[in-house]
Amino acid sequence: MTIWRRNRSWLWPAFFIAPGIILFGIVIVGSSVQSLWISFFQWDGFDEMQWIGLGNYIEMLDDPQFYISLRNNIIWLAVFMLAPPLGLFFALLINQQIRGMRIVKSLFFMPLVMSQVAVGVVFTWFYDPSSGLLALFFEAMGATAPALLSDPRWVTLAVVFAALWPQVSFCVILFMAGLNNLDESQIEAARVDNARGWKMLWYVILPQLRQVNFIAIAVTVIGALRSFDMISVMTSGGPFGSSNVLAYQMYSQSIQAYRFGYGAAIASVLFAIMVVFISWYLWRMLRMEKEGA
Amino acid sequence: MSNLEISNISKCYEGREVLKNVGFKSSEKEFIVVVGPSGCGKSTLLKTIAGLTSVDAGRILIGEHDVTRSEPGDRDIAMVFQSYALYPHMTVAENMGFGLRMAGHPKQQIREAVEHAASILRITDYLDMRPKQLSGGQRQRVAIGRAITRSPAVFLFDEPLSNLDAALRTQMRVEIGQLYRRLDATMVYVTHDQVEAMTMATRIVLMNSGVIEQVGSPIELYTNPVNRFVAGFLGSPRMNFIEASVTEVNDDQIVVALEGLDDIRVARRHGVGVSRGDTVTLGIRPEEISVGRQRSHQLPARVELVEQLGREVIAYVDTGSIRAIESENGLGHLTIQVDRKSAMSRDDDIHIGFDAEDIYLFNADGMTMTPNRDTEKSPVHEVSEA
Ligand SMILES: Nc1ncnc2c1ncn2[C@@H]1O[C@H](COP(=O)(O)OP(=O)(O)O)[C@@H](O)[C@H]1O
Ligand SMILES: [Mg+2]
Numbered sequence: 207m208t209i210w211r212r213n214r215s216w217l218w219p220a221f222f223i224a225p226g227i228i229l230f231g232i233v234i235v236g237s238s239v240q241s242l243w244i245s246f247f248q249w250d251g252f253d254e255m256q257w258i259g260l261g262n263y264i265e266m267l268d269d270p271q272f273y274i275s276l277r278n279n280i281i282w283l284a285v286f287m288l289a290p291p292l293g294l295f296f297a298l299l300i301n302q303q304i305r306g307m308r309i310v311k312s313l314f315f316m317p318l319v320m321s322q323v324a325v326g327v328v329f330t331w332f333y334d335p336s337s338g339l340l341a342l343f344f345e346a347m348g349a350t351a352p353a354l355l356s357d358p359r360w361v362t363l364a365v366v367f368a369a370l371w372p373q374v375s376f377c378v379i380l381f382m383a384g385l386n387n388l389d390e391s392q393i394e395a396a397r398v399d400n401a402r403g404w405k406m407l408w409y410v411i412l413p414q415l416r417q418v419n420f421i422a423i424a425v426t427v428i429g430a431l432r433s434f435d436m437i438s439v440m441t442s443g444g445p446f447g448s449s450n451v452l453a454y455q456m457y458s459q460s461i462q463a464y465r466f467g468y469g470a471a472i473a474s475v476l477f478a479i480m481v482v483f484i485s486w487y488l489w490r491m492l493r494m495e496k497e498g499a
Numbered sequence: 500m501s502n503l504e505i506s507n508i509s510k511c512y513e514g515r516e517v518l519k520n521v522g523f524k525s526s527e528k529e530f531i532v533v534v535g536p537s538g539c540g541k542s543t544l545l546k547t548i549a550g551l552t553s554v555d556a557g558r559i560l561i562g563e564h565d566v567t568r569s570e571p572g573d574r575d576i577a578m579v580f581q582s583y584a585l586y587p588h589m590t591v592a593e594n595m596g597f598g599l600r601m602a603g604h605p606k607q608q609i610r611e612a613v614e615h616a617a618s619i620l621r622i623t624d625y626l627d628m629r630p631k632q633l634s635g636g637q638r639q640r641v642a643i644g645r646a647i648t649r650s651p652a653v654f655l656f657d658e659p660l661s662n663l664d665a666a667l668r669t670q671m672r673v674e675i676g677q678l679y680r681r682l683d684a685t686m687v688y689v690t691h692d693q694v695e696a697m698t699m700a701t702r703i704v705l706m707n708s709g710v711i712e713q714v715g716s717p718i719e720l721y722t723n724p725v726n727r728f729v730a731g732f733l734g735s736p737r738m739n740f741i742e743a744s745v746t747e748v749n750d751d752q753i754v755v756a757l758e759g760l761d762d763i764r765v766a767r768r769h770g771v772g773v774s775r776g777d778t779v780t781l782g783i784r785p786e787e788i789s790v791g792r793q794r795s796h797q798l799p800a801r802v803e804l805v806e807q808l809g810r811e812v813i814a815y816v817d818t819g820s821i822r823a824i825e826s827e828n829g830l831g832h833l834t835i836q837v838d839r840k841s842a843m844s845r846d847d848d849i850h851i852g853f854d855a856e857d858i859y860l861f862n863a864d865g866m867t868m869t870p871n872r873d874t875e876k877s878p879v880h881e882v883s884e885a
Contacts, residue, residue, distance in 0.1 A: 211813025391584035399598035413588040
């Protein structure tokens, strides 16, 4: 009893944190380390693992598909960066006291309750060159619809565009929550100080949304880098790997081509890229906390 | 000269009238304190003057311009908020200069204005700090500084001292008073605290549930309240109210009876309607009741509670027959305020007394039935400035 009493101050916190730490340790840290370990082997998933050192990484340097995937990831990242500003724009729009905004609001909630797979399927139909909505639209204009999903030049943009919709919605929700928490009296003070329109937005609203903005960007970056499900549903990385990204290439190499070592190597590279962003995220987060913002 | 005129303002929120026909006018520099209980519409009134809330009816003039529909930034006003409402991401100097910056003034001029305001408020040392690094009192100074920097025609304050501790509140009260004398601007100051109203105002606007009850100098309102609400709101401890019935009325006198006392004859306000048998409320301020037998009316009482305040003593006494309504402690005890030399303790049996001329009478609607008195004779003095 006395041992308990004496150590109460740290025992309780430890008790509550333990499940999280254990789970995180096994599921995240453990499997990451294991994955890194596997990337040094040649392995089909069944037979003996064969140590080849940096072999998988050297192979990757000469793999044109790797560069296509990397390029596509960068395209994803670039296009996804539209999501936070668009989200802010729509959130500001929805936040206006205009009749009918509730319906618009629910339109933004929709893609969030739908699974990504469903969004992917819907957009596949939308792009269908023979009977999709896009085809009907082109027909009405007297043109022939392009087969977006089978054209290597357009396919990645077509998929990213589909994925952008739920991402923008997510940002809208984040910014709407942020706008609801604005300090009313600060805005009133700014109105008395004659700040209007853009100046109000720039000098008074945006600074208050800094934290939300930061989260929106971080989540969007990570969402772009780990894009997988839309590609899986809409193109499976095709045609000829032209819409592949690192996460999907890792999956197809490991699960479909039985090259677990090579898949793990791709995973490790993707992880390294993410670490850069996550470190930036944590660094900013700690700094913000220190400022007490 | 600064001119502020508010006429017949009304404002509804969701069908409920929060301001009803509110209006007052000041044609010279004044310190107007709008006072009233919480929720009576003081902040709403201030926000309509600021232009942060639109009015449903009425007109607002500031310095000869009709600003009823103008944006807050175009009204030549500055406002100090209860929560300070400083911009947390800007330094003190940036906060103070923001209004001028938005108005497009050159940098040099902004800096001079900020430094001038900072020196008045003695916050020059904090100019490069952020609001977070300051204490409550310092933040309040910055908020006031932000208002001064713009040198408006009218300053609006919304309960600016209510987040400060008692000592700081007194100090800031004096400082705002000094500021007022130094600046050439009218101040409209909202508070629920009658002490702030009495000490700071050149004129009090006393509000109750959306209407103005009375407007006048502190001493006028204290000495000659138009109704029972005003009489009860100003003054601490509050005026004692006792129910009584009218036994006799003639042209210039009303006679009321209280159990155990001689008939009380008080002067009748010209033209006020009253008849025999009416139930009225008799009001007497705690400082007008004295201990001893020297007054015209007296009765025995028992001391129930004594509050020694140093300069004065406040006692709650039970007279048995006469019960105060809405008394401070809810037990029907009369409140008396006497100077500290009167030794009194709990359970003492004493005699208390008062003079008929210090009595106020209010009719069933709360309107004052006694005539106005000379404000000079009143026990309250203008608060001397430190
Ligand atoms: N934005 C608003 N919407 C609805 N009711 C409001 C709003 N602002 C104030 N009120 C109501 O108006 C009344 C007066 O409020 P307020 O002016 O803040 O009172 P005070 O400042 O005197 O305490 C209150 O009953 C309050 O509930
Ligand atoms: Mg208020």
